[in-house]
Amino acid sequence: MLAFTLKRLGVALLVALTVSLITFSMIYVSGDPAIAIAGEGARREDVEAIRKFYGFDRPVIVQYVDWLAGAVQGDFGRSFTLRQPVAEVIFSRLPVTMALGASAIAFALLLAIPLGVLAAVRPNSIFDRFALTLAVVGQAMPSFWFALTLILWLGVYWRLLPITGSDSWQNFVMPAIALGYYVTPAVMRLTRAGMLEVLSSDYIRTARAKGLRTGSVLFKHALRNAIIPVVSLAAVQFGFMLGGSIVIETIFQINGLGYLAWESIQRKDLPTMQAVVLVLSVIYVVLTLAADLLNAFLDPRLRVT
Amino acid sequence: MIRSLSRAWLATAALLAAVGLLTAAPALAGKKDDTLVWATDRDNPIADPYYLNTRELLVIGHHVWDTLVIIDPKTAEIRPLLATKWTWVDATTLEFELRKDVKFHSGKPMDADDVVYTLNHVSNKDNAIANFALLAWIKSAEKIDANHVRLLMRNPFPAALAYLAGIAFIMEKGHYDNAPVKPDGKKDFGAVKPNGTGPYKITEVKPGDSISMVRNPDYFKDGFKGSPAISRIKFRTIKDGNTRVAELMTGAVDWLWDVPKDQAERIKANPAVVVENAKTLRVSYLAFDVTGASGQKFFTDKRVRQAVAHAIDREAIIKNLVGPASVVAPSPCHPDQFACSSDVPKYAYDPAKAKALLKEAGYPDGFEFDLYAYREREYTEAVIGDLVKVGLKPKLNYMQYTAFVENVHKGKTPVAHGTWGSNSIPDVSAMTSHFFLHGPDDLTRDAEVKRLIDEADANTDPAKRKAVWHKALTRIAEEAFWVPLFTYAKYYAFSKDLVFTPTSDEVPQFFAAKWK
Numbered sequence: 155m156l157a158f159t160l161k162r163l164g165v166a167l168l169v170a171l172t173v174s175l176i177t178f179s180m181i182y183v184s185g186d187p188a189i190a191i192a193g194e195g196a197r198r199e200d201v202e203a204i205r206k207f208y209g210f211d212r213p214v215i216v217q218y219v220d221w222l223a224g225a226v227q228g229d230f231g232r233s234f235t236l237r238q239p240v241a242e243v244i245f246s247r248l249p250v251t252m253a254l255g256a257s258a259i260a261f262a263l264l265l266a267i268p269l270g271v272l273a274a275v276r277p278n279s280i281f282d283r284f285a286l287t288l289a290v291v292g293q294a295m296p297s298f299w300f301a302l303t304l305i306l307w308l309g310v311y312w313r314l315l316p317i318t319g320s321d322s323w324q325n326f327v328m329p330a331i332a333l334g335y336y337v338t339p340a341v342m343r344l345t346r347a348g349m350l351e352v353l354s355s356d357y358i359r360t361a362r363a364k365g366l367r368t369g370s371v372l373f374k375h376a377l378r379n380a381i382i383p384v385v386s387l388a389a390v391q392f393g394f395m396l397g398g399s400i401v402i403e404t405i406f407q408i409n410g411l412g413y414l415a416w417e418s419i420q421r422k423d424l425p426t427m428q429a430v431v432l433v434l435s436v437i438y439v440v441l442t443l444a445a446d447l448l449n450a451f452l453d454p455r456l457r458v459t
Numbered sequence: 460m461i462r463s464l465s466r467a468w469l470a471t472a473a474l475l476a477a478v479g480l481l482t483a484a485p486a487l488a489g490k491k492d493d494t495l496v497w498a499t500d501r502d503n504p505i506a507d508p509y510y511l512n513t514r515e516l517l518v519i520g521h522h523v524w525d526t527l528v529i530i531d532p533k534t535a536e537i538r539p540l541l542a543t544k545w546t547w548v549d550a551t552t553l554e555f556e557l558r559k560d561v562k563f564h565s566g567k568p569m570d571a572d573d574v575v576y577t578l579n580h581v582s583n584k585d586n587a588i589a590n591f592a593l594l595a596w597i598k599s600a601e602k603i604d605a606n607h608v609r610l611l612m613r614n615p616f617p618a619a620l621a622y623l624a625g626i627a628f629i630m631e632k633g634h635y636d637n638a639p640v641k642p643d644g645k646k647d648f649g650a651v652k653p654n655g656t657g658p659y660k661i662t663e664v665k666p667g668d669s670i671s672m673v674r675n676p677d678y679f680k681d682g683f684k685g686s687p688a689i690s691r692i693k694f695r696t697i698k699d700g701n702t703r704v705a706e707l708m709t710g711a712v713d714w715l716w717d718v719p720k721d722q723a724e725r726i727k728a729n730p731a732v733v734v735e736n737a738k739t740l741r742v743s744y745l746a747f748d749v750t751g752a753s754g755q756k757f758f759t760d761k762r763v764r765q766a767v768a769h770a771i772d773r774e775a776i777i778k779n780l781v782g783p784a785s786v787v788a789p790s791p792c793h794p795d796q797f798a799c800s801s802d803v804p805k806y807a808y809d810p811a812k813a814k815a816l817l818k819e820a821g822y823p824d825g826f827e828f829d830l831y832a833y834r835e836r837e838y839t840e841a842v843i844g845d846l847v848k849v850g851l852k853p854k855l856n857y858m859q860y861t862a863f864v865e866n867v868h869k870g871k872t873p874v875a876h877g878t879w880g881s882n883s884i885p886d887v888s889a890m891t892s893h894f895f896l897h898g899p900d901d902l903t904r905d906a907e908v909k910r911l912i913d914e915a916d917a918n919t920d921p922a923k924r925k926a927v928w929h930k931a932l933t934r935i936a937e938e939a940f941w942v943p944l945f946t947y948a949k950y951y952a953f954s955k956d957l958v959f960t961p962t963s964d965e966v967p968q969f970f971a972a973k974w975k
Contacts, residue, residue, distance in 0.1 A: 232641070237504060316711075
């Protein structure tokens, strides 16, 4: 188990580094950062002064190593546009995105697991078909379209919920639905498949024979075993949420990490862009690693190195 | 069991809906809260107009600060604001007499020391204000006495008053002296707490979120800006266009601009909202690579350039894509800018003539070339559509602004479809000079045009200046160095409870707005 863990950890680290290196170099392909900072109508002398000041005239690899050295110590530099240390900005926005991701996953699980259980209990019935359709529609809908539809109905027509900001818990309802709905099909199908397998096993037959109530059989005995792969799937999907949150946070004007990512790309705010990509990829890598390790821990057959 | 589960679901959903309904946070905006909330998609993390070069900060600048003089957008005349009188002592010297009843938000009365401090600070290259290029003509300012100031220029600059009116906000003496120091040792001037003389004061700046202002009860009376009627103004950043409109519908936001035409047409029907189309100082144009530096030498030939001018149906583009307040621009400047003459040779929409000119120039079957653009893609595509009709084969290189500018500066663009807002300064030198004085954005490099512009701007006599500028603009039109296309118009959408008039300088006068 230890060797497996160490090897996985090493791979995770390499992935994070590669992502940061690729992002760093892609910035230079899309235009001159000095002109981006100088803005429209700047004179050549101003642009050159900016180039020198920020060190853009140094070779790209030197700039990257310089940045990486700082990042490892927690110094991500200063944001060009927000005029604050990037670390401060990121860690003040991270909780909002985490809250959004957590509520989205919670919504997805609350919707998908019962649906999956009920579909497994009545396989190939109308209910099963309905649940599957609901799930597939969720995966096919673009999240921004769904978000705008929610805004239109719940925000504008029925005035049930506030549309923008992150002041109260009501602000998170629509974003959580829009973001979480995408994950529902995968979780639902996995739950359904897992439950179907478990429900036909011997110990469940024994439980039924012993006269236990349906509820107890389903949830206390069957679901507990069927849910294991779902937990690791949820961990990975949580990582996807962080990426999908860019669109949702922008539409609902939630000041989280996703919105910061979009903003920093538009503003060519290089230090922030690089730091956000690094933080998000590290989180995603950690989640995937955790899911891997959890699975390996629960099922020793998966501990192949 | 399943029934009870479904019931539990329904109950929870109903409960949430009820709670949501009862406790949904009320939007603090609109007439009942006497708060005007306006939103754009841009983030404005600091509130100093000298250190953040965005349109929103320019607007906030005019509400929280005052300039020496101001331009009346209806008549384009220079009017007094902090200064009551001014005199041109000679071509490089202006003297101002100042008002005596002005106070900063900090309480300190304004006098010559503040004006001298501000003008000397902004014209000093080391202080690196964001718009330095626009005030670089200032050499220094001197105090004559407590209410008189002398302004010295590096060279004759007849448009000085227009530039001062647009962006030279007066700060209190010593305002930047105690600026916090950044980790690299330089002072962070933009971080100083805002303090101005204007009709509104800033109460809160939330980077990435909002800037809040409250009416200044001690604002001087009988100034050009009058006495503001609305108590509070809040600027909010809302990135997504649809979300902004949704917030306008629910009343959480009271005022928007830059609404796309199709959306504006749709929300016109909503009784809660007023939609207006007003012109701006931004001009759309095609600039040709006249020198041939890009390697595609087609546009060194005047006939080819004139053919392109005849090929484009500018009226149709305006009518169908831009908006009713847009007009065709015959010169490389905005018709509302001082000395921008529209009385120049014009190129009527005539595709047959365009084809004839191309044939004469040796291209009966047209030719392929690269066209660069960065802004509204639909406008560029309309232009391309027209060019294709006369046999030309433009290849579109659509990119972000920074990449576009880089290509222009490197001389790589045979045809560049650009726009220019002139920082809302209503003087021809804010646009044409930028593009025809052999700077990095000048793709023409014509010696005669430069000579005429230099001669024009050495005159402080407005009539003489206009006459020489007319000659320069005529030459540019005759040679078709550019095909100026049209002026931009913006759609404004705001609450029906608001009395508001858009102005062409793109600086909304919220200080003049009021509730019905």
